Amino acid sequence: MDALLCGQGARGLRKSMFVSLFAGCLIILFFTLTSMIKVFSSNLIEPALTSEQHNSYRLVLITSELDTPFWAKVEKGAMAAAEQYGASLEVWGTYGSNRDDFLKNIEVAIVSKVDGIIVQGLDTDEFKSLTKVKAASSGIPIITVANDVPMNESLRRTYVGSDHLEAGSMIARQLVSDMGFAGRVVLMVSDRQEYFQRSRLTGILNVLKPYPQIETLIVAAGDSRVDVASATNKLLNEAPNVDAFIAVSANHAGSIIQEISKRMQVEPFYIYSFDDSPETLTLMQQGKIDALIAQSPEAMGEQSVTHMIKWLTGEQVPLNPDGYFTDIKVLRAGETR
Structure with missing residues (x-):
């Protein structure tokens, strides 16, 4: 009789342990599935549409004529647009049209993995290699401003400036x-x-x-x-x-x-x-x-940043490959703008 009761007790203990183990597995499975759902769901959300990431966009404006009044106006317009969209904008440039330093700035921007590069177009093989190979392979969009380079030669997303x-x-x-x-x-x-x-x-x-x-x-x-x-x-x-x-x-x-x-x-x-x-x-x-x-350099800066942000957020995809032309007018002697 004692042996029978002892056997029943052992079976009950094993059953209880099994139930506990099963429940534990269910709990672990529940949290695992919950975590997977959270990760999967976050991947489904367009990252560019979240306000946190929207505010963390890092853009760079690069020119080879940093010391000119024209580019000071481009910078002013670009800074105003970046502030409006909550993006970070850095202005890099060279003085006296130093092309080697200008190209080096583009290369540094690519290596730094910025979100977007707005750059004065330069019609050279070196420039096209940087934008067509290095920037494109890194997934960094390029917008040319003021001076263009043909899209098929540079893979730039669009151009903003005068016609x-x-x-x-x-x-x-x-x-x-x-x-x-x-x-x-x-x-x-x-x-x-x-x-x-x-x-x-x-x-x-x-x-x-x-x-x-x-x-x-x-x-x-x-x-x-x-x-x-x-x-x-x-x-x-x-x-x-x-x-x-x-x-x-x-x-x-x-x-x-x-x-x-x-x-x-x-x-x-x-x-x-x-x-x-x-x-x-x-x-x-x-x-x-x-x-x-x-020309309208301030509008060039403002619109180039605006189009870059809209591309990054998916609001404007694709951008017009022919470009976005800013206003130009003939100013004759004796006239003012």
């Missing part, structure tokens, strides 16, 4: 309106033309082509004031009967005018530029520049 083809057309139409349907026109370009310069030049030539009595002379000069002055001096020696100058690269206008003024009065010439910088505005107020294309 340089239309800008060239606008300044050429102003020239025809001022000068008439005949004359010799010098188109001063850089030795190594950027994509935006080629677009401007194409716009100019498209407008002037129907006028057979307008002769165009394309003159290549370096980027320094000394190089531009030298090219202008040589031109005036070889072709003294020039009627007009168009500084396709905006920073050439001052050097052209300075060199002309050493020889003769500037006023008889029709002179045009593409940027309302303090120098060109002063020259226009003095009557030495007849008209220029006024």
Whole structure:
């Protein structure tokens, strides 16, 4: 009898232990499933749409002309938009168009795994390699601002800035309106033309082509004031009967005018530029520049950040591959913006 009771007690103990073990397994399974559901659910949520991550976006604006009034305005617009969206924006740049340092900044931004890069486009193989290979393979979106590089060559997401083809057309139409349907026109370009310069030049030539009595002379000069002055001096020696100058690269206008003024009065010439910088505005107020294309650098900065944030959040996908053009206008002597 005692043996029977002892056996029943052992069976009851084993049953109790089994029930406890089973319950313990259920509890462990419950917490495991709960954790898995939480992890899985968090992966289903668009990370860019959460306010915490939205506020932690780190963007970088990179330019090779950090010390110019134009880029100061781009920076101002970009900073205002970043503050509006709660994003972090750093501005990196170089002085004096130091291309090696400029490219190094892009490479550092990629290695730093920033969320987005807004950059002044540079039409070189090195730039395209960084954006097309390194940035793309790291999943970092690139938006070019002010100066573009073709999308198929750079894999940039979009471009924000002036329509340089239309800008060239606008300044050429102003020239025809001022000068008439005949004359010799010098188109001063850089030795190594950027994509935006080629677009401007194409716009100019498209407008002037129907006028057979307008002769165009394309003159290549370096980027320094000394190089531009030298090219202008040589031109005036070889072709003294020039009627007009168009500084396709905006920073050439001052050097052209300075060199002309050493020889003769500037006023008889029709002179045009593409940027309302303090120098060109002063020259226009003095009557030495007849008209220029006024751009919208502050809007470029603001819109580039806005489009970058909207892409990162999925609100605007895809971005327009042709770009988003900011306002441009012809500003004539005696006019203000």
